[in-house]
Amino acid sequence: xxxxxxxxxxxxxxxxxxxxxxxxxxxxxxxxxxxxxxxxxxxxxxxxxxxxxxxxxxxxxxxxxxxxxxxxxxxxxxxxxxxxxxxxxxxxxxxxxxxxxxxxxxxxxxxxxxxx
Amino acid sequence: xxxxxxxxxxxxxxxxxxxxxxxxxxxxxxxxxxxxxxxxxxxxxxxxxxxxxxxxxxxxxxxxxxxxxxxxxxxxxxxxxxxxxxxxxxxxxxxxxxxxxxxxxxxxxxxxx
Numbered sequence: 001x002x003x004x005x006x007x008x009x010x011x012x013x014x015x016x017x018x019x020x021x022x023x024x025x026x027x028x029x030x031x032x033x034x035x036x037x038x039x040x041x042x043x044x045x046x047x048x049x050x051x052x053x054x055x056x057x058x059x060x061x062x063x064x065x066x067x068x069x070x071x072x073x074x075x076x077x078x079x080x081x082x083x084x085x086x087x088x089x090x091x092x093x094x095x096x097x098x099x100x101x102x103x104x105x106x107x108x109x110x111x112x113x114x115x116x
Numbered sequence: 117x118x119x120x121x122x123x124x125x126x127x128x129x130x131x132x133x134x135x136x137x138x139x140x141x142x143x144x145x146x147x148x149x150x151x152x153x154x155x156x157x158x159x160x161x162x163x164x165x166x167x168x169x170x171x172x173x174x175x176x177x178x179x180x181x182x183x184x185x186x187x188x189x190x191x192x193x194x195x196x197x198x199x200x201x202x203x204x205x206x207x208x209x210x211x212x213x214x215x216x217x218x219x220x221x222x223x224x225x226x227x228x229x
Contacts, residue, residue: 004159033215042120042205042219043160056215091159107159 002026004108006092012114013082020078021111025094032075033105034067035091036060043091049075082115089113119143120208122220130228135193137223139206142187146208150217151180151191154203163204164191193225201227 005024013019025032030051035043046065048056051072061067064082069075079086089112093105121140129135139149147168152160166173166180166189173180179192193200206220 031215040125041221042207043217044219045216048215056213058216093159104162107161109157109159 004092004094004106006090006108006111008111009109010112010114012116014116015082015084017082018078018080019082019113020076021090021092021113023075023077023092023094023108025074025092026096026106028096029094029106030072030097031095032069033093033095034075034077035093037089037091037110038087046077079113082113084115087113087115118221119146120206120218120220122204122206122223124223125221126224126226128226128228129196131198132195135191135196135200135225135227137191137193137204137206137225139189139191139220140187141189141208143208143210143218144187145210145212146218147211148209149180149182149189150207150209151178152205152207153200154205154222160205196225196227198227198229201225 007022032049034046037043045058046061047067049069052069064080067077089110091110093107095105119142150165151163153163154160164175164178164180166182171182177193182189203222203224205222207217209217
């Protein structure tokens with residue numbers, strides 16, 4: 001399977017704990033995106049990487065959220081001191097070089113986070 | 117405030133008929149609009165898009181119409197097939213961002229046999 005993969009698929013944690021999610025994009029895709037989706041809503045953009053550089057970051061991304069893509073391949077999204085409001089589906093997407101609009105984003109299956 | 121609105125949470129259509137999904141937006145600075153389809157337990161997949169300089173784009177059974185004066189776009193699926201049953205999201209991109217999309221809440225389309 002050469003699609004975007006995310007790990008874990010599900011995560012249950014207690015309030016105040018830290019969690020980290022991983023995204024492996026399609027190989028040779030240099031652009032990577034993180035989104036958050038809550039029940040009954042569409043995805044909300046969180047951040048965007050081109051290679052290892054984080055080029056865009058939503059105002060929604062509080063200081064407790066941090067994303068990295070150290071070698072320009074896989075990416076991690078960490079949430080520190082989780083809150084119940086962080087419960088959501090976290091989606092990762094990637095797109096190949098040369099694209100200027102988001103029509104060719106390929107999404108992973110998401111990581112569902114539940115904060116108790 | 118929601119800049120992209122899909123006011124119908126669900127829509128049921130007979131197989132073979134036309135499905136029309138609607139989307140309204142409030143920001144006149146949006147310059148690109150996209151439709152994505154999502155099956156359960158999968159991420160969204162791109163379906164069709166339209167630039168704000170056009171009023172129609174067609175791809176096979178799928179056509180997107182844009183009415184800028186009304187700030188409204190619609191997705192037409194003709195003829196509807198059982199495999200079209202999914203959640204459809206409308207998304208928009210503003211001129212001030214190359215990669216940030218604003219998404220609607222989605223419409224669940226059910227195709228009845």
